[in-house]
Amino acid sequence: MSSTLRDAERRLALAIAAASAMLAEALPAALLAVGLVGGNVLAAESSTPKSIGYVMTDEHWALYETPGAKQECPKGFNLGPREQFKLLFPDPAGKRSVVETQLAREAAVWFPSTTPERFEFLEAQGPIALGVNLDGKIGPNDFTSPEGEKGIDNQLYRVIGCVRNYRREGELGIITTKWRQQESFNRLIIEITGIDSLENDDDVQVTLYRGVGDIMMNATGTEYLPGGTQRIDRRWGKRFIQTWHGSIKNGLLTTEAVDAWIPEMGAFADASQLFFHGMRFQLKLTPTKAVGFLAGYADVDVWYYALNTAWATHHQSYGQSSAPSIYRAVRRLADGYPDPKTGQNQGISSALEVTFTQVYIDHGTADPEAVLQAARK
């Protein structure tokens, strides 16, 4: 685990960063000249298209959760690795081998099967789900949003809605957010450009980057603050850079669908990546926040192996998350992007509930010395 330097050099660097931030307020034109684009600089009186940047500060798989899970999980939650092991091997001590028990279960994790197993898989029930209408249709398997929108596509909810790990109480939900604060592998930033108004604009461009930099929080670490700075990672994060066209209507940004990768961070800073077929954003924008959905058809294989490389069987046990059982369900419920050869769906409709906080974006081409010289003037 890396740590942060806390010496005089660090303070000097912060001072330089602070000077840059002050410049962002005072000298936007100069900053543009040296490669910094200021976010939150929208001015109603300006006719020049403006931009705004946001950094992702929270994400959860979009699950409709009722008190006690009584509506969506009337039969309770799915069994996890520990519970399944006990049922499969009720008397392992002294009679069973590592090979026929532990390694057989791990083999099932890493080389999963769709053949039936003895455990009933409990899919999330009910007509309501969170998410986005990905295909523009209202189909028999679609959900209705809590607000009444029909055609919501979120079959991944059926898969993981009754797996404790993924729910708000679950380890994944808690720790993923924690690692998002502490690590930067999964630092996602979006920049919306070509904006005339944050309320209504029929053509904007959204670019996804990986950012480098801490997320600014309040003094008690309980709230994310707008106005921080994120530098774009153009080298290692090159494969995550992607652009969407979209529009803003009554403050709601909706983009087109584009295939995209995003970086993820699992248990104890184990990095992974997700791939969405037809990924899109649906975000309610304000000058300080963007809240809504990152949705698309999660690639089933990528999603499954990202789950397991980031979350060991031990960690999944905390939240009763059995990978072999989940694989059967996610394969069964995959509903998009059929393989041209086999016809098997490669994507499953899904959505992440996301929250972004406004940041200034450093495009990384600036000459730091030029920034300092500008400040001195």
Add this chain to the structure above:
Amino acid sequence: MLRRCSGSVLLTTVPALVAAIAAVTLSVVNVAAVTVAATAATAATPATAATELGAGAPQEEYEPVPMPPGFKVVVSEFEGPVFADEHGHTLYDWPTHQLRNGPAGELKGKPNCDDTHYTKTAGLMSPYPPGLLLPEPEKRPTCAELWPPVLAPDGAKEIGAWSIVQRKDGRSQWAYEGFALYTSALDTQEGDVNGGTKRKTHGDSPADREPVAPPPLLPPQFAIAEQTTGRLLVTRQGASVYALADERPGKLVCDANCTRDWSPVLAPALSRPQGAFTVFERLPGIRQWAFRGEPLYTRISEERTHSLEGSDVPGWHNVYTQKAPPPPADFTVQDSPGGLVLADSRGRTVYIYHCGDDALDQLACDYPDAPQAYRFAVCGGGDPARCLKTFPYVLATPGVKSTSRVWSVLAIDPRTGHLAVPGQADALHVWAFRRRPVFTCSFDQKPGDLRADGWGEFNGYRNGFKAFWLRDDFTDNAG
């Protein structure tokens, strides 16, 4: 050269890479392990005289410490200086390691690696219960067979940090700083350090043995961070130390503007030259450290410890007390989403397999002579043939040689995963790092893909695969 075309890294063989990214990753290091202290001496001598060896690459110096007769210091290729017995076998200890459900290893003065023949799991990990029969129990060696204790002869006298502890069978055993000492059955030659590593291990790694070494010869402001690229010089706080090409005391290139980004590592008024560390006056009254004649700096903007990012700035390079030997010409280096990874000649990421069983003696299962059932489970669902397709060995091109003992070619029986018998016709000749074969993964489709990083039990740290990281700008996997 690390060539780029339209922003993409092209496949490049390692020898060609060395010149371009020596400061970042790999560079030529001599391959000979060198004995630097006489066996009969009671005090090791510093390795100053032996720091320019082989191809001219320097080796790390160490503090002279008193040693009992019969012991010496060997400067190994990858781990730097280590203690060894009179035969040159590296010495290891086994400090306690807290596992998920309890500790394993040894306390000071309490050796427990003995002749007990463990056949069942101890339940130290999770979520699987204790009492499961270990693979190939009838063949399983005892701890003492794989880790022979370093016995103290009658009349042996304690000296310095070297003491004598009593084993349960009543025999006397040498200890260093209180921890009992062992050699490894995996080491066959002087300079081998195949039994363990000084590199930090993950919390869910097995309770590993560690090579025992004299303190490095460093002023107290500095420390060494063990990385896959070598022994990185850092400040005591962990900040990477850099040097500027062609700069020397009296011929400073880093001027006032430069020092806005690069902070000279200043030497306190009472500091004195120490080994390859010297002090010079940067300005009247301003004393700065130099190492092997290069003035030292830290990079002001760096927030991460053990960073290699400063070496991206033209002219600047990280400083190593000793660099790791370069991999053979069959390998390349690729950009991944987190940093640089070692790759095969086609650019596919190279993976290292880690394995330790769950018995009380925590024997390793990551080398070809160990039971292969663990690896077969996670690389092929128990099927060796599937393993060959999913996680193929990195085959050695005939005629391509290693320039070090860290990298070697092993003949492997493809059906068993064990070492092939001499002359076996269908043996695979595969590359091995520290006598462990390395692999690629068929799930990776293009250079830099990392689909199998963390594959297996405990995110690849216990029975699974981790990418061969050379630089990680996010999660410190290269350390």
